[in-house]
Amino acid sequence: MSSKKKHRRAARMLLAGLLVTANGCSHLDIIPPGPHDNTPSIHDDYGMQIEYPQVAECASAPSMAAKAATEPMSLEDPSKIPAFEISLEEAIQLAVQQSPVIRSLGGSVVTTPQGTATVYDPAALAASPTQSAEAALSAFDAQYTQQLFWNNVDQPSNRQSFTIPGVGGGPPLIFAPFSQSQNATFTSELAKQTATGARFAVRHNVSYLRTQDPSVAQLRFPSAFTGFVEAEWRQPLLQGAGTTYNRIAGPNALPGQYNGVLIARINEDVTLADFEAAVIQLTADVEQAYWDLATAYRILDANIKGRESAQQTFQYQKVRLEVGTGRTDEEAQARSQFYQFQAEVESSLGGPNGLYALEQRLRYLIGMTASDGRLLRPATDPIDAKVIFDWESALGQALQRRVEIRRQRYNVKRRELEIVAARMDLRPRLDFLAQYRWRGLGDHLIGDDDGAQFNSMYGNMTGGDFQEGQAGIEFSLPVGMRQASLAVQQSRLNLQRERALLEETELRISHDLSDAARQVSLTYQLVETNYNRYQADLLQVDVLRRRYLDGNDNINFLLQAQRQVVISEAAFYRSLFSYNIAIRDLHRQKGSLLAYNQVQLAEGPWAAGAAADAHTTGRFLEPRINPSAVSVPAPLTSGPFDPSAPQNTGFTAAPLANEVIDSPMIEAMSYDDESVTIDPVVVEEVPSPSDALIPIE
Template identity: 50%
Template sequence: MVVREQLRKWIVAGCVGVSCIAGCKPTERFRAWKDNSNVSYFQDYVTRIEYPDVAAPLDPQLVDAPLPLAIENPSDLPTYDLTLQDAIQQALQTSEVLRNLGGSVVNAPQAQSTQLDPALSDVNPLGGVEAALAAFDAQVSSQLYWQKNDRPNNNTFIQFVPSAFRQTSGTYVNELSKRTATGASYALRTNVIYDRNNNPTRFFPSDFTGFIEAEWRQPLMRGAGTTYNRIAGPNGQIGQYNGVLIARINTDISIADFETGVVRLINDVEGAYWELYFAYRALDAIADGRESSLKTWQRVNELRRVGRKGGEPDAEGQARSNFYIFTSQLNDGLSGPNGLYAAEQRLRYIMGLPPSDGRLIKPSDEPLQAEVAFDWQSAMSDALTQRVEVRRQEWTVKRRELELIAARLNRRPRLDALTQYRWRGLGDHLIDERDPNNEFNSFSQSLLEGNYQEWQAGLEWQYNIGLRQASAAVRHAQLNLAREMALLKEQQLRISHDLSNASRQISRSYLQMQTNYNRIEADNQAVEALRQRYEGGLTDIVFLLQAQQRLATSTSDFYRSLVDYNLALRDFHREKGSLLSYNQVNLSEDALDGSAVRAAYDRGRYFTPRDNPEEVVVGGRVSNGAFDPSTVGTPSLSTPVVEAVPTPIGEE
């Protein structure tokens, strides 16, 4: 009691001393609501708009791009000639994102194809080839636990039985496991347990016990065989197919999507190139018509000054109106939505260039004017079998076929054969020399001597009565396969119609090209004749002005049909599946780097070479080998080849 009183006095004295040091100070009340004028303890917003912190530097070519061309005279601007092959090469070199003229990359960037898509599919950690192969990799696992137990015993006093159980123990477990392509699994385990407790009946106060165990499990029905495991994977569940074959087909589908993006890119590049060519030619035709109408207007003014016939005010007004009509058309042909500058900017975009750089692109290639003939049956065969969209759908059909095989194999019950073999050991010490007088002196020696061995063998059976889920998976796979087959047939039907329409457009545009060329000849003749008659006062100026308009229109229509003819050839190759070959574009994978080659060589040294590799039996094939889309059939020129400039109808 005296000690407690002294301790209480010391505590009171300490509290008084601390209070004297701190002094007397009133406590400020903490307020967490808005009327606190000193400090704000809350935010006035929850979901405000913020700007992301991303290291994405801007392209200096885009930031420093000059003002786009609008009403400048093209003849005053520096130009550089560009061939179609150079345009395609430039577009491919700058197309990390496979562009299209639709502009969907801004509103839907996730749907845009890129050069990285095949690689992303191949290395997908959830469904890629390497992820599927990882299920067969060797697995190493270790567990180390240390614990202290102190439990009272519910018993009366008995000799040699303590009132509480006190224990210090540790457990160390190692396992090395491996799955095989047949579905079997192998495992090698070691288990070491340290135990020290107060049980008085123990021979050693502390000991080490444990075992080495080998296990083999082989599925005999469901989950057995390389076919199932390559399709569904060793851990596949009903309706889930994550095997290496499915992963590889997904990569092939991604490669087909990439090829589709390249074909679309080349299609847009060629279309933009020839549309720019037409914009130049249409602008030239309008400029020639404007120059001709200006001369006519000037001639009418001269006739009016001298008082000759043809210089009447109505004639002058009509000539002036015709001049301004051509001027308006010239402005639209230069800066309109389909004008020269807009067409040049579309080509710049598809090539990956800034919208303007102070220069004007000028196509240097001339469109093909010779008549081209195709082998119709060969073209139809190529379109129905080798077009990339068909090949992609065939890969999808193949995937559904494999899924149906795995679904049918899942209808079998689960029957596994299991064997285990185990060596046990006991020792006072973990590692020590062998004591001939005490076989349990060393745990390691006791374990390795193999005096205590165990084994287990048996079968494990599991069967879902009724197979409701497995049967539904089979039916689901059958319906998926039927759907993809129907889509493949529908694709082939649509492709045949599109190819027929493309062939028809070739014939139409070539005939239109000849017809419009004859129109130019006729309109030139009419303009010259009407000009002479107008100069002689034999005709009204209206007929001359109409002839000038017709000449400009026929000239523009000729180049329109010429470009349409080349675009029809492009469309035919696209529908036939030979657009890459037509534009001399080859798709191939880069060579493996040195580290990959060395790794393959080092791994191959551990395998025995086959004496007769041609006699090796390979299971059902998934693909028919490599395919080069740039080797699809090319067109042949008809014989005889018509002249570069189509001759008038009736004079051939």
């Protein structure tokens, strides 16, 4: 067959194969099923089966509280339930002490448990084997390595056996067609990386060789030990040199990948800032839930009083209708308003924002059971005095004390350090290398010194007869420095980004502080206005009730006035508690919420013996005679910062607008059948800042 025919036949076969493949998977149908196709797999029955994990469980306060919950309350009468009075200070104290998990109202611990903050987060990062400062310091720890191998060689050779007569009457040399030997190698090294980039190493190597090959009969010893001890010093002169670079990037770091001691320290500080932010959020949530519960009590009282008033009017109309002096439409209107207030009372009790729901929300935040037969009742009186904040002081503290700004400043500091390391990477690699070695040879590893030179390897080595050394430099340069140049460019962009975020954070915080300050002024003014409105509605109800009882007015005006007095009373208490929330928000915006609520952040207790170890180590530390002559790197931070420390601020307090309201503010009200009794409360002066109640800036 000619070559052309062969090529044409191969082309036709290739074309046929392509056509078969183009028809899809039909060509697989002709393949018979194998034995594995009908064999059931364990994966079919057990691999995807849902199972329940078995873990070790221990009793804790949250787990016991979860199991001790009783049937929830919905429409029970609060006056018949035992009350458990709790102050705001006690609620916050319980919230920050009851559980290691930082609770939130959203219930993220159920949906996203990995994103829930806990008290273990800072310690977990500090104990991380890859990201902590201790992990970064471990790169400078001394490393000891050791190897010991034994090798047996029995290798045939492609040669014939022959004999050569000995020289000078010596034994003949027999060359066998095989090679047999036993080898052993022992190596050990102790190396230390320094903060300047230098690497010091001490190595020891021992080799053993025993051969049974007659072709090497000229060896001095059929089995011999050889070894050496050497010291090495490698010092980078350009790239990788200096304490600044190694503290930022760490030894043997690649361009753009830095995890030195300073970077790890910043990571730990950022984690602490995140934990502080979570505690601040928890404190704000507890105070929010506390005042919401207090508002719910007041709203419930207002609705109950409105229901009682409507019930009196309805009963009065019912009696009039029975004796024939009333009208059916007026009785129906009074009855409708009574059931309207009844529905509002029921909603105020068991609704989504009712008393029992808000009470359970506070219970969760402070770590109590969902229900235990008692009803939490707020015992802290709301602030009703006018609080005046100094704007300049508040703004300065917000831009200095806010945890978000401190966290972002750490991010900026990280980028500043990275750009320093990136610029140092934009240099060639030039290392100075020095080695010095002592060698030894012996028939024995350790033997008696009988005068022979090579009787003992260690004896020959320690004699110092064979010493060698070398010194020189190694140079390497990536032509173009492309990777290092990209690292510098990326570091610059990252730094600009973090600085822009810092500036934007400061701008946003100033706006949020402005909104909070505005809300303080607004809510206080609403307290005054709603109080005046409430007093006027009380007077209107009293007048219209008397006019209606005298038959001089229509029932519609009385029913409308009764509804209006409940609405105005609820608005007054909402504005009063919103005023306290506004004060909380301003403290939060200016970074003083923890000090305002007397919440302290502190490190947990040291391990047993840590203080004694620190005292022992401190005995060996002596101060420098001339500290100014010591060159030290620039500090990473400006020193410790306590977010819970009280602020050195002045304060001003004023009573509630006596020139607008003639009568003092009310603390509690109760309806009689025909009159309204008001129990006055004297507005006291605001305590001093040491009480952390209302610090005014």
